[in-house]
Amino acid sequence: MRFLETDEHDDPILSVVNLVDLFLVVIAVLMIVIVSNPLNPFSDKSVVVIENPGQADMRMLVKDGEELREYESSGEIGEGEGIKAGVAYRLADGRMVYVPEAPAGGASGGAASADGAAQ
Structure with a gap:
């Protein structure tokens, strides 16, 4: 069936x-x-x-x-207190060199580059 x-x-x-x-x-x-x-x-x-x-x-x-x-973000530019610590320079090969500023009464120190070597 x-x-x-x-x-x-x-x-x-x-x-x-x-x-x-x-x-x-x-x-x-x-x-x-x-x-x-x-x-x-x-x-x-x-x-x-x-x-x-x-x-x-x-x-x-x-x-x-x-x-x-x-x-x-509030859209405002931030502002803080501090002093200039030094200057950073970019070399031709792309490395960065930081030159710290000497303290007010001290001798100038050496510069440290991005690869850690002192100049």
Whole structure:
């Protein structure tokens, strides 16, 4: 009898099983995205994320262990107190040379280059 035979293509349970498989794949992809995110809440690493560097709306997110801090640019130029410590020069070969300034009453010291040699 043809009416008593079951046709596998018309079984509604098979389509539900296919949907469950699809959702499992979507969940696996989302888990991979969460783990690969640098601001992953399950990571103990220290991370700094800079959004829009050099722009007026620049933001910095600093994650140190479980603590997450956010810094936003105010657009103002910073100002501080200090004195000139010396002069830096770039040589023709790309190395940097730093020449410290002598203290107010002392003798002048040698210059230290980027490769650590004294001149």
